[in-house]
Amino acid sequence: MNAPAAGVRYASVVLDVDSTLTRVEGIEWLAERRGPRVAQAVAEMTQRAMEGGTPLDAVYGARLALVKPARSDVDALADAYSAGVVPGARLAIGEVQAAGIRVVAVSGGLRQAVARFAISLGIAGRDIYAVSLRFTADGEYAGFDETSPLARRGGKPIVVRGLGLARPIIGVGDGSTDAELKTMAGGDIPAVDAFAAFVGVASRPAVVAVADYVVHNMAELPALVLGTAVPARS
Numbered sequence: 018m019n020a021p022a023a024g025v026r027y028a029s030v031v032l033d034v035d036s037t038l039t040r041v042e043g044i045e046w047l048a049e050r051r052g053p054r055v056a057q058a059v060a061e062m063t064q065r066a067m068e069g070g071t072p073l074d075a076v077y078g079a080r081l082a083l084v085k086p087a088r089s090d091v092d093a094l095a096d097a098y099s100a101g102v103v104p105g106a107r108l109a110i111g112e113v114q115a116a117g118i119r120v121v122a123v124s125g126g127l128r129q130a131v132a133r134f135a136i137s138l139g140i141a142g143r144d145i146y147a148v149s150l151r152f153t154a155d156g157e158y159a160g161f162d163e164t165s166p167l168a169r170r171g172g173k174p175i176v177v178r179g180l181g182l183a184r185p186i187i188g189v190g191d192g193s194t195d196a197e198l199k200t201m202a203g204g205d206i207p208a209v210d211a212f213a214a215f216v217g218v219a220s221r222p223a224v225v226a227v228a229d230y231v232v233h234n235m236a237e238l239p240a241l242v243l244g245t246a247v248p249a250r251s
């Protein structure tokens with residue numbers, strides 16, 4: 018019987034959060050908290066953006082303007098993220114870090130919730146990147162960081178390039194903004210050296226199509242990152 022061929026040992030791992038480390042999609046979860054009408058409107062905006070009818074950049078702020086998440090909503094979202102953690106996430110992150118590999122979280126989600134959740138999984142606060150919200154003194158929604166590349170299409174490659182992570186780098190995520198880490202070369206080398214589509218929560222054919230690897234379960238991640246096994250392409 019042949020042992021699996023050794024793969025590449027990566028020096029850095031870039032992880033998505035929503036639908037990758039947790040089953041929860043933050044903006045949808047917050048919209049549902051506002052009732053069926055807001056949830057429906059937000060779902061339609063997301064759908065229009067996916068179909069290309071509305072630029073994602075415009076949708077990001079429009080969804081938040083509709084949901085207006087207060088500080089208390091974002092705190093509740095952090096709890097929901099934790100309750101929805103995917104099996105094996107904390108263990109996988111710990112194993113990868115124990116091998117001396119840097120793990121960063123890069124998310125288009127809301128920083129106040131993403132950070133609390135990712136820190137609970139053992140990711141360092143300085144290695145967590147997401148979009149900050151502003152609140153009034155009373156804790157009401159007062160806007161988001163519109164300068165963040167993560168609120169726009171093509172933002173993840175910009176952020177990851179800016180981090181100067183040790184190579185080779187592997188990106189892991191479920192969404193089209195994660196796949197851009199590999200596909201948006203922009204005449205330069207891609208922001209990551211390999212991209213793994215995580216399909217344990219949502220499997221998106223367009224994302225899987227451009228992936229170097231497909232990860233079904235977080236328990237598969239350490240062997241992939243450490244180069245001790247090569248998982249099947251799909």
Ligand SMILES: [Mg+2]
Nearest residue numbers: 033035036192
């Ligand atoms: Mg995601």
